[in-house]
Amino acid sequence: MTAITFRGTGDSMGVPRVYCDCPVCEEARSGNRNRRYRSLVQIDDDNAGTMMIDCGPDWGRQMEAAGLRIVDRILITHAHFDHIGGLVEWADACxxxxxxxxxxxxxxxxxxxxxxxxxxxxxxxxxxxDTPVQFGDWVTSCWRVNHGKNGYAYAYRFDNAATGKAWAYCSDAIGLTEEQQKPLYGLDLLVLGTSFYKEEFPYDTRSVYDVTEAAGLLRIWQPKRTVFTHMSHDIDLRREYELPEHSAFAETGMQLFI
Structure with a gap:
């Protein structure tokens, strides 16, 4: 059994934004349901130990929330600050x-x-x-994905030959080519970045899918379960949204088993 815990579910700026007094940011300051550290998942596996995907500037607080002092390994999706800003703190801990x-x-x-x-x-x-690596029973591979105006990122896929289970983490992507979509078909779990429910900015200025675009893709990819992460202050977890079947927004501390 592998446990996946969402330690961070926010976009590059996190929630609340220090400058913002929108209802979502105000609730994040007081009620905390919408408080979002930069995106990071913790993976605990009996045979692979504890690892994380990404190491953003909130890494120290995320480690404290997890009750951890050290982690066995960290996988990195790309070199943007919200995904590597905690490496300095990790190096100091080491x-x-x-x-x-x-x-x-x-x-x-x-x-x-x-x-x-x-x-x-x-x-x-x-x-x-650059080629698949095995952690415990999971064969881990990654591939380059379009990140819109922000260039590129990588997504990670985990395959367990013994159980036949497969899941993927794709936090920063938009406009995926057919080739880039192939590893996302038929997953048991997909963790997908969606910063907005419906993003109104011009497409060529954007860097991540929105939920409405994801809905169309999920009908093609057919994952058994989808969790949306990398959310901006556009998304209010207190609201009811029309979401694709078998999908949900990630919440800080949410844990899944696969």
């Missing part, structure tokens, strides 16, 4: 604990990180995941 952090990312992502933070490699060992 230094104080006398441990080496184990990070996995595609070669081009590792290069971007190394160019920006060359000293991180003193404490964190970066492994290229």
């Amino acid at each position: 230094r104080w604990l006398g441990k080496s952090g184990e990070a996995y990312a595609p070669s081009e992502v590792i290069k971007e990180i190394a160019d920006r933070f060359p000293w991180l490699q003193r404490q964190i060992h970066f492994h290229a995941i």
Whole structure:
């Protein structure tokens, strides 16, 4: 059994925005249901240990919420700040604990990180995941996806040959080609980034699917279950939305088993 816990469900700015007094941000300050740290999932598996996907600037608070001091490994989707801003804090934790952090990312992502933070490699060992890697019973692969005006990101797919289960994490994507969509077909679980319910900004200025676009894709991909993450302050968890069948918005601390 593998547990997936949503430690962060927010977009690049998180919720609340410091400048914003919209109803969602106000509720996030007082009631906390809409409070969203930057997107991150924690994966706990008896045979693979504890790992995370991404390490954004809220990583320290997310570790505290999880009751963790160290993590076995972190997979990185791309080198944008909201996905790597916590690497400095992780490196410092490794230094104080006398441990080496184990990070996995595609070669081009590792290069971007190394160019920006060359000293991180003193404490964190970066492994290229350009071909599938096995963690416990899960064969883990990643592939490049379009990230709209923000360039590119990577999505991760996990396959368990023993159980036949498969799930994927695709937090930052829009305008996927047919080839990029192929690993998303027929999953037991899909975690998909959708910053807005219906995003009104011009398409060429956008970087992530919205929920209405995702609904059309889910009819094609046919996952058994979908959880939406990477949400902006457009989405209010107190509201009722028309969502595709077998889908839901992620909430901080939400845990799934696969």
